[in-house]
Amino acid sequence: MAEWLPLTEVVSRPGLADRPVARVRGAVLGRPAFVAGVQAWRAAFAAVPGERVALYFEDTFVFACALFGAWHAGKHVSLPGDTQAATLARLLPTVDACAGDLPGALLPRPDAPHVPLAPLDPWRTGLAVHTSGSSGEPLSIAKALAQLDAEMHTLQAAFGALLDACGPARVFATVSHQHIYGLLFHALWPLAAGRVLEAERLPYPETMADQLGDGPAVLITSPAHLKRLPDTLDWAAARAGLVAVFSSGGPLSPEAAASSLVLLGRSPIEVFGSSETGGIAWRQRAVHGDRWTALPGIQWRADGDGHLAVQSGHLPDAHWYNTADLVEPDGDGFVLRGRADRIVKIEEKRVSLTAMEQALLAGGDLAEARVIALPGDRPRLAVVGVPTAAGRVRLDQGKRVLNDHLREQLLQVVERVALPRRFRYVDHLPTNAQGKTPLATLQALFRATQPVPDWQLREAxxxxxxxxxxADLLPFEGHFPGTPLLPGVVQIDWAVDFGRQCFPVPRRFLRLDALKFQRPVLPGMQVDLTLTWRPADRVLGFSYVSEEGTHASGSVVFGADDDA
Known part of the structure; x- marks a missing residue:
């Protein structure tokens, strides 16, 4: 087992020249290369005024060098989670310099003379990670080095023996070190424990299957990646090389956990926590089911309504921290029962519904907006909006025009994977007797299986x-991915259903006659459904016609309800 280094002495501890640090493009770099990188970045940051710098890197080794270089230059570091325009607009005015893939980025100074480096001050040294708060305003969450170091000790106490049982392990990741989970597990913990971190993330399952076999290996990943592992790849080498798989960012479904165990040979260790609290609890579904167990040194409690509160060295003080998570005690642990705020997770990315609503209103096309999560196995977002006059102009050009325009606005605050899939436009938001808009009422707007008919003619x-x-009609879902069209069976069903609203159509179906499908009915189309009723023959005729021509036609023959 390698010598443990507190984060305050990762760079300053003398000696350890043979300690490996990272593998970069196939070559293992030792501590001398790491210290040289830190010195080069320290010189670059020391040459600029101000105390706050922002870092954004793809390469974890370069990131670690820049991070410790900034700290040893006396800087406080901000870690943006992405480089979207809205993120940069908030970030850049708050920092004095940038490095990595950010505007005006500094470059390291490898030719600068090295200076003696003292241990870092655990409470004066720190960083800020960025996320979204329940108010919709992004939160900058400060973390002192002492908090980060405490979490290193927690992780080592909980899992260190497992990771080191087969010798020094290499640490692979599919997640970014710009977020707290990747920062702790892929960057800082390997540096403290003497494990080799892989500088490049694993972008594809094929890369995972190929590289994880060079073990012993540890995989730092998320449910979004684990649930998409294809069973068509040969995972035998990965199963032999992996000693542990960690997952965080959201609960792993039982199906994904079971599949990961089969393919990777390890039951994923899920770690539950947040940017604010750090790690709180862990579980392995194959062992613990739904129950979470607190990490070493973490105290937790739940109030009468199930709101979780925690106390740990990962927090800035010894006070209890009230989370937005709802839990139910279960033995010596707890089961998660959802969140009490308006933060949802889409593909393991935290999304503020309030921030999205504010972005929609700021665009000027909606007077009121509600972004909601629709129920289902996979969270999906939807928008209910009241268009302004400007919004009505776009809507008159077609619903898709307004939908696409609003999605473009939302890309300023969320990533594409989190964009709403469905939209409803109403004259006013529905309210109950108390003048409030219940979530269930909004969700009901999205369960339509057919459009509301605008009757042009109703005769005998x-x-x-x-x-x-x-496009939001339920029949379009999955029919077909990428090229949606209205199923023929749905067109027949609509004809019968609307026919029964107009004529005394019997219940007993006999057959279909002269059925023709000539043109597909596509999302966004306006079609006229013409229905005719021949009572003597009990035949309902129908045709779907648009400005493009006839789409479908046929007759539905019914038997008398009193026929045997």
Whole structure:
């Protein structure tokens, strides 16, 4: 087992010249290369005024050099989670210099003379990670080095023996060190424990299957990656090389956990926590099921409503921290029961619904907006909006025009994977007797399986309904991915259902006659459904026609309800 280094002495501790640090493009770099990198970045940061610097790197080794270089230059570090325009607009005015993939980035100074480096002050040294708060305003969460070091000791106490049982392990990751989970597990913990960190992230399952076999190996990943592991790849080498798989960012489904165990040979160790609290608890579904167990040194409690509070060295003080998580005690642990705030996780990315609503209103096309999460196995976001006059102009050009415009606005605050898939536009938000808009009422707007008919004609034997076939209709889901079209069976079902609203159509179906599908009905189309009723023959005729021509036609023959 390698000598343990507190984070305050990762660079300043003398000796240890043979200690490996990282593998970069196939070559293992030792501590001398790391210290040289830190010195080069320290010189660059020391040459600029101000105390706050921002870092954004893809390469974890270069990131670690720049991070410790900034700290040894006396700088406080900000770590943006992405480089989107809205993120940079908030970040850049708050910092004095940038490095990495950020505007005006500094470059290291490898030719600068090295200076003696003293241990870092654990409470004067720190960084800030960025996320979204329940108010919708992004939060900058400060972390003192003492907090980060305490978490290193927690992780080592909980899992160090497992990781070191087969000798020094190499640490691979599919997640970014710009976020607290990747920062702790992929960058800082390997530096403290003397494990080799892989500088490049594993971008694809094929790369994972190829490289994880060169063990012993540790994989730092997330549910978003684990649930997409294909069973068509040969995972035999990975199963032989892996000693542990860590997952965080959201609960791992039982199906994904079971599949990961089969493919990777390890039950993923899930770590539950947040940017604010650090790690709180852990579990392995194959052993613990839904129950989470507190990490070493973490105290927790739940109030009468199930709100979780924690106390640990990962926090800035000894006070209890009230989270937005709801839990139910279960033996010596707890089961998660959801969140009490308006932060949701889409593909393991925290998304503030409030921030999205503010972005929609700021664009000027909506007077009111509600972003909601639709129920289901996989969280999906939807928007209910009241268009302004400007929004109505876009809507008159087609619903897709307004939808796409609003999605472009939202890309300023969320990543593409978190964009809402469904939209509803109303004259006013629905309210209950108390004047409030219940979530269930908004969710009900998205369960439509057919459009609302605009009846152009309703006579005894003939009716014409104008249908706005919007893209959010349930029949379009999965039919077909990338090229949605209205299923023929749905067109028949609509004809029968709308026919029964106009005529005394019997319940007993006999057959279909003269059925023709000539043109596909696509999302966003407006079609006229013409219905005719021949009572003597009990035949309902139908045709779907748009400005493009006839889409489908046919007859539905019914038997008398009193026929045997």
């Amino acid at each position: 034997l003939k009716a014409v309904a104008r249908l706005d076939v919007h």
